[in-house]
Amino acid sequence: MASGQPEPLVALRGISKRYGDLLANDGVDLEVAPGEIHALLGENGAGKSTLVKILYGAIQPSAGEILWQGRAVSITSPVEARRLGIGMVFQHFSLFEALTVGENVAVALPDLSLRDVRARLSQVGETYGLALDPRRPVWSLSAGERQRIEIIRCLLQNPKLLVLDEPTSVLTPQEADRLFDTLERLASEGRAILYISHRLEEVRRLSRRATILRQGRVVATADPRAMSAGDIAALMVGSEVGRVEAHEPHAQRAEMLRVDHLSLPPQGLHGQPLRDLSLTAWRGEILGIAGVAGNGQGELFEALSGERLASRPDAIRIEREPVGHLGVEARRARSAAFVPEERLGHAAVPSHALTDNALLTHHGEGATVRAGLVAPGAIRTLADAITRQFDVRVPHRDPEARRLSGGNLQKFVIGREIIRQPRLLVVNQPTWGVDAGAARLIRQALVDLAEAGSAVVLISQDLDELFEIADQIAVLHDGRLGPARPTGEWTREAIGLEMLGVGAGEGGQHAA
């Protein structure tokens, strides 16, 4: 496909976008040819999202032009973009919660009947390994399953250019492999693909040409296979990405959290039940929970945090005390801390300032609230300390949570918990959609917390992350948790198989 220089399908020339003082895109040039898988790399805040939104007509550039098949076009709306043949899978899903999978797809394809949509949905889903029940309502789906809808919805529109923003962050290695096959097939059909990712290995596997953005500017366009992962990361971040420093497991193990045969019925018609789930988290160690989205991660998190109560008090113990019947504040009072998956709306109130959001999990402590009265000074001090210690980059002092980029908000919500040095920390997908620099900082903070003697439960779909920092890993599949084993005893293949529910029996032998 790289025979000579084919006529680009789309070419961006000198695209700039200014928001007040901030230049989100600064003279960006980018070309994507038919049949090419072009990678777009950059940290959060590098201007990738802005560029992609311009290409999709969601926002208008302040300067520059877009050539589509050599002809200057102005893409005034997503409808216009779709009409040209641009399909987009956003990182943040745009789905109607109350509608079913089939209806959500049908909305984007007004010319087809719901029945046709369902049929094509199953067909495309099977072809590309993105199985979905068209009758399930979207609110009952996990983040990973929602992303599958977005991808399928795009493919059904038969686009000439497909833009994918971090598509593999919620897939198993096997599923990701299948997606790569799919993308390669789509490219060989002559479609152009613009692939946005933080994962260098993926990019090196998929593309021959990558554009790297930093601070709104193109810093390099090159063949990622001709460069080392370190070189690419250095271009993205602007400095060498250090590795997370591992720590030695403690010799003496002290039990911090024990879950004992916990079962929870499904919430809602399509909820995932938890089935007879047991685990132990030890002080000084990180327990990794691997698994594909939608296998009970959210349910497990809510059971551990106390947002959902267990049927027996002794199903969950913190430092040997039964807490299954206690709510989230009572568990926080026992030195537990929690970070849910969803940053906006669950971990933080989008429309509230950071100071208010700092109070969200700190209102049970003496300093911030006295006799029912909030102490603004104490909260400001707290929010400033979190912002400083965890390198949260803010556009101005005390912004609303939704003004922060994903990585910076995630640093804030994790810092908010770590700053009080909890003896137990439960985190769900802490680096989902977060840039490399922020992910490294977050992982290092988790490792340091364990080093200081706390127990960390890390629920994550990112195997690289688990292999990098977890001391033990257990796999969650269909609401059941397999046995935890030291990370060194696992292979990626073994985990991948257990994530798919295939290797449970063999896995047991593997451990013995």
Place this chain on the structure above:
Amino acid sequence: MRLELTPRAEISPWARALAPVAALVVAFALAGGLIALLGRSPLAAFQVYILGPLGDPWALQELAVKATPLILIAIGLSYCFRANLWNIGAEGQFVIGAVLGGWLALRTNGTEVGPWLLPAMLALGALGGALYALIPALLRVRFGVSEILVSLMLVYVAQLVLDYLVRGPWRDPKGFNFPQTVTFDPAATLPAVAGRIHLGSVFALVAVLATAVVVGRTLFGYRLRVTGDAPKAAAFAGFEPKRTTLVAFAISGALAGLAGIVEVSGQIGQLQPAISPGYGFTAITVAFLGRLNPFGILAAGLVLALTFIGGESAQILLKLPLDLTQAFQGLLLLCVLVADALVSYRVRLVATARATP
């Protein structure tokens, strides 16, 4: 062609602050058009509705009297609305407060009972409103019933209960068969502070100040805001949503009930079939025009009280129907909501393009 609303990335604080003012101006313009259609001069109507009452000392006192129940109720409603709970039944809570507080006044009528009577009536009024508001709240937390429908329907129940009482068991035997109770004793009448302005206006000011502190500075106010803005985050913070619902409704009902007994004891002096020109509903407009901010509600309460007084003069001087006042209040609520939407969203006209295969 169709209209498309897209959220604005940046919302200017100026636009947010000026939206209610713009809404007011547009509502006045629309009402002026309506009056012109009725064959009257809009300028004369403006003179009668707005300038007349503002230039007349008697009318200014009347303004405070009419604004008092509006402000009390709207302040209560702001607790519910902040937490995204829809109490539409303040009118009913107002009536039940008046009935329960009025019951004590009637029971003690003609007897010497000491200085506790008035405080006890006020407490009963607030209690009655709170208990009545807890009906939709309990049905919501227990069975997930829509609080909007239940609270609204309970308004009619309350009005019929009052109607039955004043026509039946509580009717003044010497009242020439008029459906009304005896006039309250002076001991059961809320004292005046200046002219026609009674103690209730002081309560309204206290409610404004207290709410400014509660919402702005207390953990409870924070709890309401988080519950309204992000319910899942509120649960994560450990704020039990059921308790929030019950407490917000209880406060809202208590203030509506207090407004009810204050109106009956300070203003009307007896129970009769109609004790409110729709204060409980108009207060919804007041709450939103005031942006749920206590001081905003204070100002908005005065504005809408003006429309009540102006409406009465317009009926007499211009022979305009009293319904026009309600139409204007409805228009105003609509304009406020539209202005809020325009502040947060950009409207675009989009040409509907057929998807090309």
